[in-house]
Amino acid sequence: MRVEERLYTLRYKRDEKPHLEIKDQQTCNKCHETYKSPCITVCPANVYSFAEGKIIVSYENCLECGACKIVCPFNNIIWRYPRYGLGISLRYG
Ligand code: SF4
Ligand code: SF4
Known part of the structure; x- marks a missing residue:
């Protein structure tokens, strides 16, 4: 199974508070x-x-x-x- 296909088995519930942040x-x-x-x-x-000269973090897509x-x-x-x-959580069935 390709990674793209595996991604369809995940369910996302967005946390309004970002769980990833850049320090500096x-x-x-x-x-x-x-x-x-x-x-x-x-x-x-x-x-x-x-x-635009900076790192953007789209934390909503994170697979944890x-x-x-x-790295x-x-x-x-x-x-x-x-x-x-x-x-994220796994979707079964
Ligand atoms: Fe920033 Fe580099 Fe760390 Fe990415 S790897 S968060 S660009 S310091
Ligand atoms: Fe980091 Fe993995 Fe989430 Fe990407 S998917 S932001 S590498 S924890």
Whole structure:
């Protein structure tokens, strides 16, 4: 099964409070120049993008895999799980 097909088996309940936050945008700008923003490359859900000179975080699409936190060379992401009952869940049947 392809990743795109697997994504259809997930159900999202949006948490109004972002569970992912950037600590410091200037650090991201430095990272983008030096390391080409590994968070963008590693995220399977295209949560991160670089536009208008800054990193945009579309946290609503997050699959909660934790990869971005691991690859960020500056530990610049505040990463929490969404609040209880929110975020992704598997859809059965
Ligand atoms: Fe910012 Fe970390 Fe992404 Fe680099 S990897 S752009 S420092 S969040
Ligand atoms: Fe993307 Fe995974 Fe990070 Fe969510 S936890 S933003 S899916 S890399």
